[in-house]
Amino acid sequence: MAALDSVLNDIDKDLDNALERLFAFLRIPSISTDQAYAPHCREAAAWLAADLTALGFETSVEETSLHPVVLAHKPKPGAPHVLFYGHYDVQPVDPLDLWETPPFEPRIATDAKGEKTIVARGASDDKGQVMTFVEACRAHLAMNAELPCAVTILIEGAEENGSQGLPEWVARNKDRLAADVVLVCDTSMWNPTTPAITSSLRGLAYFEVEVTCADRDLHSGFFGGAARNPIHVLSRILADLHDDDGKVTLPGFYDGVRERPPEVLEQWRGLDFTPETFLGPIGLSEPAGERGRLLIELVQSRPACDVNGIIGGYTGEGTKTVIAGKASAKVSFRLVDDQDPQKLAETFEAFVRARIPADCSVNVICYKGSRAISLPFDMPELETARAALQDEWGVPAVTVGAGGSIPIVGDFKRLLDRNTLLIGFGLDDDRIHSPNEKYDLRSFHKGTRSWARILSALGARRGH
Structure with a gap:
């Protein structure tokens, strides 16, 4: 625990620097659905690759049929191996006139509840979430000169465009993506104080x-x-x-x-998932399904x-x-x-x-379809991650399903035969895909601490 404590303390002390790095990433208008922004997508990939290279990862920027992917490796022979996936591309910003400040000029704001938030396009979806994992790796390397696990990082640039070109790239590079489990940080908390692991995707x-x-x-x-x-x-x-x-x-x-x-x-x-709490805010009161x-x-x-x-x-x-x-x-x-x-x-x-x-x-x-994804409820890594999240947040992590679809997760199962842990720190009110997208500062900070704990816990599973 002493080693982990030093990592967590480093994350706390380095928060301002971590925000500076995130803000530099957020300033790049990497809109994947508009070819006019293709140079900026390439710029975002290069920025992330340079940051990971500086941390000691073996890093490359590789072409797909649309925007490039960033692939980074930090080997650790004999240790468990994780593959982390995220995306650096963002949604268009229209309608621009509804933004309170320019979407690619990130800032810290205070919301109506008095909470500090990071406001910018991509703050929550998905640059802020990606950087929680990168910052956790940075702290482990700063304190211990190594990571608890072998880590491969795959960050794509066309998720908001249907991950065009990524499944084909994954199929060609299966051997380079070998890992025990896939980690994805593109989902949400159950509420602002309760972490969640998404165990299924429709x-x-x-x-x-x-x-x-x-x-x-x-x-x-x-x-x-x-x-x-x-x-x-x-x-x-x-x-x-x-x-x-x-x-x-x-x-x-x-x-x-x-x-x-x-x-x-x-x-x-x-x-407490009721018609009043879920349907009430959208003006409805009665469930319409089965x-x-x-x-x-x-x-x-x-x-x-x-x-x-x-x-x-x-x-x-x-x-x-x-x-x-x-x-x-x-x-x-x-x-x-x-x-x-x-x-x-x-x-x-x-x-x-x-x-x-x-x-x-x-x-x-x-049109193209995708299968549902379900984690085995007795999956050892699932329980390991739940315990690590409870240590950070002080309450049990909720295991829930998600109504939406992330097709690449199905491709990871189909092409790599690996299950995916979806652990995100976004909130339902983050306004992703909308003007004034935000990411709670607390989500960014404690999300980073959470990944540091999860990496330590997974690394301790030597009998994997």
């Missing part, structure tokens, strides 16, 4: 359905009642996707869906189907009495456990086609 299947009836838009006075209306056809298909109890009606849809262990459900019941399920199950461990958009007919100002020739909808499914996106695609298309009248046609477009 997968995704996304479709566009276009129904065509007549060969053009029709006058509803001449043809109303006689001509097939594609909006009616499409609406019936969409309505048929759920039954009266909120369950998805696709045949075999729930194949591969597992129930959570009783002890996990009991933990979730004690989290009846008889905990609200937290509906957004974390159960699959879901949603219509993300409907297009058809006249939607401009005033009236125009037409029957549309075409109508389309975008439909997504969040998947859990062992649900197969490819099997779902086949089932969904058959479901749609069975509801198309003989004189109409349909085109079903299937």
